[in-house]
Amino acid sequence: MENQGNKIWELVKRAGRAWNSISLIKRIVIGLVIGGALGLFAPAGIEFVELLGTLFVSALKAVAPILVFFLVISALANAKAAGSMKTVVLLYIVSTLIAALVAVIGSFLFPMTITLVEPAVEQSSPTGVADVLTTLVMNIVSNPVDALINANYIGILAWALVLGIALRAAGESTKEVFTNVADAVSKVVRWVISLAPFGILGLVYTSVSQNGPEIFAEYGSLILLLVGCMLVIALITNPLLVFACVRKNPYPLVFRCLKDSGLTAFFTRSSAANIPVNMELCRKLGLDKDNYSVSIPLGATINMAGAAVTIAVMTMAAAHTLDISVDPITAVILCVLAAVSACGASGVAGGSLLLIPLACSLFGIGNDVAMQVVAIGFIIGVIQDSCETALNSSSDVLFTATAEYRRMNADGEDFKLGKDTFSENELA
Template identity: 60%
Template sequence: MRNLINKWNQMSLVKRIIIGLIIGIILAVTIPDTAKPIVIFGSLFVGALKAVAPILVFFLVTSAISQHKSGQQTNMKSILVLYLLGTFLAGLIAVVASFIFPITLTLGAVAENVTPPGGVVDVLKALLLNIVDNPVKALFNANYIGILSWAILLGIALKNAQQTTKIMIVNVSDALSQIVKWVINFAPLGIMGLVFDAIATQGLSALLSYGQLLAILVGCMVFVALVLNPIIAFVCMRKNPYPLVFKCLKNSGITAFFTRSSAANIPVNMKLCEELELDKDTYSVSIPLGATINMAGAAVTISVLTLAAVHTLGIQVDIGMAIILSVLSAISACGASGVAGGSLLLIPLACSLFGIPNDVAMQVVGVGFVVGVIQDSCETALNSSTDVLFTAVAEFAKRRKEGKKIEI
């Protein structure tokens, strides 16, 4: 037994997750009633990630800001531009793909106990209120916008604190990062429970019935990851971007796909940045920030599902409206973490651009929840891996301008 455990621990996390995935599918298809108790593994795994992720982001950002020395150069401006540009272009690609491959939905699914924002003003108002939310309440409700704002303010306030205080904060952030790594090591059991629950309750046919919608959603995200992001990276670095792109997808994207949490994937991204020998003063801020506002996957989800509703109702859309939808998707996606329900609940807001009734829009949200098993995983994988990619691209572009050699 000990040898078996040692061999299991020696396997890569990805291989262990795949084994858990396969076992979950087999149990759900063959003995769903007998194996029902394993659902608790998925609930425990998700619960642990949700519990530790908010406080992890808070201490990581506070630590990074407080340790920053005045006059030290960072690439935060470049990274922020890349985050926003990438999110906007992802939404635009999703709009174009939806026009080339129009999708119609069979509406009827109902999303309950959710309250979408009423308009752009409501989204911006909620975003501003989330920024000044009570810090304890922000941690409790996982309001990452509020967590980020308080962490930045506290970090700035602690810049002149004694070194021992700063060391204590660093130690706490390191300890929280270690806890997240421990939790992620239980991912195979968690994934087994989550997959079993999804298939046992919804069935494989429920997912396959939305195959065309999933194909567009996943296809757009794959296009962003393998075409759009490499183009942006090449323009900045003037170097073959694919070794870096594939490294980010392998080391960050795969774990994010299964954990379905950009915040929980922060320690994985920080470790990857360290392996790429990036400036710690930069990535210690850009990675937690990216987990909050770098939401290319969310922009794709909002655009595709909104236009699916538009095509279903036979509404005509011109180029101007399509561009406005891309901008709105990008802005909404950046604030998705501060809105209960994430990117799916911002679909009614986008639908309101085309005069789609709220009850119909909420049915589209219901469809989103059905395909969310796959959509949310792909969305998180794209978002999280892009955090590292753009952080690295900004630094490598700086090194190129300085005449330094770029090694990936």
Template identity: 65%
Template sequence: MKKILSKWNQISLVKRIIVGLVIGIILALTIPDIAKPIVILGSLFVGALKAVAPILVFFLVMSAISQHKKGQQTNMKSIICLYLLGTFLAGLIAVVASFMFKITLTLGAGVEDVVPPGGVVEVLKTLLMNVVDNPVKALFNANYIGILSWALILGIALKNSAESTKLMISNVADALSQVVRWIINFAPLGIMGLVFDSIATQGIESLLGYGQLIVLLVGCMAFVAFVVNPIIAFIGMRKNPYPLVFKCLKNSGITAFFTRSSAANIPVNMGLCEELKLDKDTYSVSIPLGATINMGGAAVTISVLTLAAVHTLGIEVDIGMALILSLLSAVSACGASGVAGGSLLLIPLACSLFGIPNDVAMQVVGVGFIVGVIQDSCETALNSSTDVLFTAVAEFAKKRKEGNNN
């Protein structure tokens, strides 16, 4: 048994995940009733990642800030600019694609107990209130904006503390990182349970009626992942970006696709940054920040579904309105992380730009929930893998400039 486990652990994590994925699909298609108990494996895996992620981020950021030396440079400005640029361009690509391939919807799906935000002001207010959230409450509710703000404040306050105190915080952060590595080793079993649950409960047939919409959504996200992001990366690094792009998609995107949670994927992204030998002081802040404001996939979802409603109702849209939608979807997506329901709840906000009634907009949200099994998975994979990509691009671009100066 030990030999089998040893050989199994020698196989790369991605290959083990693919094995778990294939087994989950086979069980869901052949013996869904008998294999139903394996669903708990997926719930345990995602639950464990979500449980450790908030406290991991809190201690990593606090440790990085408290030990930051005066004059030591980080790339946070560049990374934030890349996050915002990437999110805006994703929304713009979705708008252009929606005009090229006009999709109409058969409205009528109902949505229960869903309350969308009233406007951009409300979204931004929620974002600001999350910054000053009670620290214990922020940890309990996995409010990463609040966790980041308190970690930054405490880190700055601890800068002048004794070295032994800083060492203790660093040791706790390292211990939590080790716990994460143990949890990630169970990813193949967790993903087997998750993919089994998706296929067994949602079914592939329920998605066929929305094939064109799914193709447009996934197509836009794929274009962003394989064309737009590599162009941004090339401009920054001045070298072939695809090895880095594919590594981020493989190591981060696959797990994010199945967990469907940017928060749960934070530990995975931290591990990938460590593997890429990036600056820990930078990525310990940029990765959790990216999980809240780097939302290219969400911008695509908001733009595509809003314009599908526009085309269904025969509303004329000019270029100016389309550009405003791109900007609105980007701003809304950045502020949507703390809103329950994710990007779909921002659709009524975008629909209001075109005078679409709220009851019609909520039917569009209902369509979004139906295709969500694919849309949300692809959206999370794009968002999460791009967090690592842009963090790496900023650091490699900085090293390139330093090399040119020398």
């Protein structure tokens, strides 16, 4: 019996080693295919499979606030240079504005009308820019413990920034404690990410089994416009921004970010939950931890190009449905308003939809009609929000890397866009 047990254990270890020898992306694709097949052909409601997806997303969301808190404190307490943060923030802002502009132009070229439905969402939404700014300020001064519990990333960032700056005057031993804690949390995150194929299997199964492939037939054209605008941003305008900064072929870096970050974000549908994934990708790319430990969580809060697309396209669709004429000046104002509103969207699934009434108010569209548009947003959300989050999250890493490569280019340092700077043993 003991020998048989040893043989079984040895087989399990061999299977584990064989599984781990496959790249994470290939394992995720395997999970995706199995989850999709189960969703189509297996009966709905297999609780164990659904639980895999729930546990994976819950684990990421649970560890992300702690990771951000300690990484930002550690980075600022030990920071020795200003780094590339100004460039990162500028890229975030410019990209979001361009995204809104692309969405408005796309809506003019392919005007969409929608069949309004009864409001299906009973959540309050901002009624003006003042509401967004007030919420922003209140989140900044939120109780730090409450911010961690409720994943209020604005509050977490604010307190981590204050504590990190204050700890710059602390002794090296104190700084080392925060560094060790940040490293420990990062290791836990890598363990969670290694389970991504199983989590994605569960997430895909749940989406397909509950909604079916026909769920988006009625709003197919609207989805195509939304996704088309996001593809233009991901594959044309964002690469142009990268090229303008580094003067090298941007696509190796663009595709690496879409593959390693965008694919996971597509299924988790949460910029906040994808923060650990982005941190790991930045580590693999060999970026400066002092920079990316601040820029990645900041990007999950304010780098919302996908959200700007959703807000602008849905608002323009409402205007076209109601036969409201949109002149060029109003369109430009809508671009700015959509970009500002997007920066106030939360980094969770569906976080951008409740900002649609704010943009609709520009055209005098009442809140009752606007909330019907929001309801439609939730109907198409499985695709729209997945693509939106993939664009938002992958561009966090894209622009963080771009800013650092730009600095290296100015300093005459050699670099290869999108390539790992760690050995295979270190990455394992």
